[in-house]
Amino acid sequence: MSARQRVAELLEAHQPNDPWGRLVDYFLIGLILANVVAIILATVEPLAARYGGFFWSFEVFSIAVFTLEYLLRLWSCVDLPTREGQPPMTRLRWMLSPLGLIDLLAIAPFYVFYFIGADATHSMLMLRLFRGLRLLRLFKLTRYSPALNLMISVLRKEAGVLAAAASVLLFMLVLASWGIYVLEKDIQPEEFKDIPTAMWWAVITITTVGYGDVVPVSNGGRIFAGVVSLVGIGMMALPAAILASGFYREVHDRNATYRRAVEKALEAGRIKESDAEELEELRDKLGIDSEEAMNTLIEVRHVSGSGDRCPSCGRPFGEGESAQ
Amino acid sequence: MSARQRVAELLEAHQPNDPWGRLVDYFLIGLILANVVAIILATVEPLAARYGGFFWSFEVFSIAVFTLEYLLRLWSCVDLPTREGQPPMTRLRWMLSPLGLIDLLAIAPFYVFYFIGADATHSMLMLRLFRGLRLLRLFKLTRYSPALNLMISVLRKEAGVLAAAASVLLFMLVLASWGIYVLEKDIQPEEFKDIPTAMWWAVITITTVGYGDVVPVSNGGRIFAGVVSLVGIGMMALPAAILASGFYREVHDRNATYRRAVEKALEAGRIKESDAEELEELRDKLGIDSEEAMNTLIEVRHVSGSGDRCPSCGRPFGEGESAQ
């Protein structure tokens, strides 16, 4: 195995039981979390005054590590089994992939800020904005969370309906702002002086946050606000309902896919060694836990009526296995 | 194709890849959104003072376009395949359809306001109300959002149970208002002076908005308010639960309808050209995405056991297709 292959393996595709690969993962996860904590604490003035030097050294160290990581990933990505083709094109494609862009975003602000210099950021606001951009390093963590996969999959499949729900919410916001502006402007000319200002009240009410800094006081305004907050209940219900339906369908579909694979493997009566491995890989990819998988196996065997013995191990089935 | 047929097609039923039809859609959507933004900004006094002329010109231009659109739709609706019968009746029916009324509502306030004149609106409140009516143009957008279809379908099917949940909510509101009025009137005679006034507190609490402008201070009132806000959790849960169940059932039913059509088409062993087109149309109408449709096809083939070849394309099935 070449050094480049080994680096690719360590950074992206190591076996779950490779100790060096896990060490690299844990080191990078730890560094990202330490970075976020440091960036947050560096905004606290007493701490910044006292430990400013340490924060700066830690930042330089982190940037060095993340830059090295970026370059190593860019160099080794051509050896990943999922990325084929000519090296230059593969590297460009990796740079433009979501994970590649996130890795670039984690280091770019530092260099931009360093070369342009503090003079270019005229105001304190821009300075705070630039410093905080480093918080986007958090997104580097998405690489390590397999459970996010299911959530993102559900969100992508339900995107159409969620967008429709969001546009209904925007309709409601506009109409609520208009209504309260009509009803309350005469009494509270400052708080509801125009529709954009009234929208602040509308969004805080319809999301049921309810700060109470702007509140209707006329009878008409209060009745209208009551109706708007009842609508708010519905607005909370819509995304929950869409996502609940989506989660169940996604998990159900994944189980069905796994079930079809089990049925196919069971056709010959017994599960072969090679099929068992493929099933295990598919199970991992679909995020099905082993208890669920065992139940699927029992059910499939039960329906196809392949006798009283487990088709994969050959031992007789007891009912103890079917009870959870 | 006559000019009227072409207009009908452009406005209502053009093919997805007809560039002129899409241009008309995008122009109208853009104009509606620009209108809403303009109406909102026109309430901001400095902007109204400075760009008042521009806002007025834009309003006249928009009304001209929307009036033209309304007349063209009214003229051409007799050529739509879904509307048959005598032209005068068809036109009247279109005028009274929800979409026809929305289109009328988008232009009517302007003409009413113009002919009756500003003198008829004695108060500023009426003036603001009239001007804001133009915001209802937003509803013209419903025409362009196919995903709203699913939401409206779910809401219609669950209307009975949602209405029951709403009436339970109203029961709770009345009882909560009465309870807090009994317990707090002696201490806060102004905030809880009668049940209608106490209802303001009840609705803001039960929807968990919680402004904090009216708050119980006695021990009895606080205990009662705690119970009411716990009931509020349940009130938030009811519509979410009803809709989640409804969304899942609706999507499930649509998939079942599609599955039956696939089974029927597969009866002969292979899907014919004409059936494939019909299936595609049905898939579009039911809002099933192509991945889901592919899975259905694989499953149906699997259950009916029609061999190892795809019944639609005739190629042998690999397991790569069943994995997601």
Add this chain to the structure above:
Amino acid sequence: MSARQRVAELLEAHQPNDPWGRLVDYFLIGLILANVVAIILATVEPLAARYGGFFWSFEVFSIAVFTLEYLLRLWSCVDLPTREGQPPMTRLRWMLSPLGLIDLLAIAPFYVFYFIGADATHSMLMLRLFRGLRLLRLFKLTRYSPALNLMISVLRKEAGVLAAAASVLLFMLVLASWGIYVLEKDIQPEEFKDIPTAMWWAVITITTVGYGDVVPVSNGGRIFAGVVSLVGIGMMALPAAILASGFYREVHDRNATYRRAVEKALEAGRIKESDAEELEELRDKLGIDSEEAMNTLIEVRHVSGSGDRCPSCGRPFGEGESAQ
């Protein structure tokens, strides 16, 4: 038909198309709603001062009607098909049934108040409490809402899990009160002076109402409050999740019950006249809409493969029927 039978039918079990039965229903529903509005408005002092006589007359009239209704129901309940046995026992059982108790509760406060008199209610608080008891007449409406049936059924089946969720909520409330009391008592000795007082903050925070009248100000208190409000999100999620699962299962079970009845009726190949009536009755009882029922019929026919003709009407099936 005897007069008693006719009264029983009018009040409890009339056919949906019996005009007199519907008139009785609408009159009673209208009277209950008018009562609630009158009771609420009678607490508004200017209205009470001006229309006090009218409110009193309306109250006497309502009590007369509700008393008559109660006596008629008590008299005629022995003729209801669902209540058999000896008249005295049947009447007693009706009196003790939930609906019987609600009807008694609607009139009893008036008589108790009338005979004991205003002198017995020493304080204004008791007076307000007694007057408001008449609001419980609202519960008489439950008789007329068939959709509540599904909700009550779900709530009853999920009662065990909902009670467990409620006890988890109570655990959290006690622990949150204790924590904030420990952390904030030194800084805000009045607002968090003991655990029962701190519980007011805890319940308003964990239900996400968040009035803001009592708010932690120390760093420790704010961190703890942040954790408590994140727990609040979970507390909102639990009942919604339990009920969503329950609603779906309940609707699914009802559809399965209906499906079994359809399968039984279809066994002979065609649905007989008498079976069709029974199916219609069952459909009504289970609250399945006609579109759903039609889909079930199509599916059952499809699975049992009873040819290309509708088994109930004998006409050939087109695919237009299977599309929604």
Add this chain to the structure above:
Amino acid sequence: MSARQRVAELLEAHQPNDPWGRLVDYFLIGLILANVVAIILATVEPLAARYGGFFWSFEVFSIAVFTLEYLLRLWSCVDLPTREGQPPMTRLRWMLSPLGLIDLLAIAPFYVFYFIGADATHSMLMLRLFRGLRLLRLFKLTRYSPALNLMISVLRKEAGVLAAAASVLLFMLVLASWGIYVLEKDIQPEEFKDIPTAMWWAVITITTVGYGDVVPVSNGGRIFAGVVSLVGIGMMALPAAILASGFYREVHDRNATYRRAVEKALEAGRIKESDAEELEELRDKLGIDSEEAMNTLIEVRHVSGSGDRCPSCGRPFGEGESAQ
């Protein structure tokens, strides 16, 4: 039966109809609840001053009972059918089991506090903290709530996805704190003086609690806060959706397990006496109610087509049984 066996039975595994076992249960549950109420009330100063002696006596009595209970459980746990092996190891394993630790936690603070003494708790804060630790006795109640079982099972199965949702929430919190700090620090230098301080606003807004003690006032800050509170709706929806999907799947899986057992028992055509008992036990363990179980039986019989008679009782099936 030896005394140790009887004690084990009374405390842990008595039959549901054993009156002495139920008495022990009710006594312990009552004592725990009385303890919690006493601990809460003892923080109220007037009550503590007046009934301090009683609270102390009750505490000593409770500790005596709970210590006795702990020792008896430790002594008798070796006789439980679920715990086998050498007594010393079994006892150690019980001590380290969750229930054993909870029982220890209920009494340990008293002894620690008693031997170390009040002098060791320098501050009032530590004193309040120690006294409140006794509230953890509440967790002893988990032993008696079988419905918690289902909830814990769902939470454990969905733990991965819930953790992913929680980390998304933390991302959002960090980004929201940064954003509002950038936008509002110039205007409200005290409320948003650094990111940790701004996080207080972020968590109260994103959980939709919305106290209103810290509120953005600039236009930029308000627009950003509106976006954050809309994100809050989604954050509320995620756990509800994940749990709803999880609850439904868990209940569905349990029903499927029970169904498989029924199918197995029905294979011979009729359910034998011994099978019926086993089914009943499994039904109890899985928490399936008897109505559900009856429906499963009817359905299984229906599908396997075992005639028109109930396979367990031999009587002919009427359709009255299939209607709910």
